[in-house]
Amino acid sequence: xxxVEFTTFVGPCDRxxxxxxxxxxxxxxxxxxxxxxxxxxxxxxxVSPVLDDGETWEEYREYAGEDLAFFESKNEYFFQVAGxxxxxxxx
Numbered sequence: 842x843x844x845v846e847f848t849t850f851v852g853p854c855d856r857x858x859x860x861x862x863x864x865x866x867x868x869x870x871x872x873x874x875x876x877x878x879x880x881x882x883x884x885x886x887x888v889s890p891v892l893d894d895g896e897t898w899e900e901y902r903e904y905a906g907e908d909l910a911f912f913e914s915k916n917e918y919f920f921q922v923a924g925x926x927x928x929x930x931x932x
Contacts (some may be wrong), residue, residue, distance in 0.1 A: 848918060851928040851929060852928065853925050854919075857928055866916075869915065870928070872914075874919075876912055877911050879909070881913075882912075882913075882920060885918050888901075
């Protein structure tokens with residue numbers, strides 16, 4: 842088991858944006874983002890919440906293809922795929 846920073850999975854962007862203050866948080870996240878490598882992203886978060894039962898990250902990655910991009914913002918880590926962001930709060 843690899844060690845990751847303490848982060849909390851928020852969910853996909855549409856869920857965040859529907860919460861009170863969520864749209865502002867999403868806008869701030871997008872304004873302060875910078876791209877990071879997949880390796881750095883994976884060292885910061887536990888991706889298991891986005892995987893189906895028994896699915897590995899490698900299988901998810903293969904299915905997603907080249908459409909993945911990884912980011913860090915002021916208070917979040919997230920990746921983008923198919924027009925959605927999957928978000929983890931920094932703790």
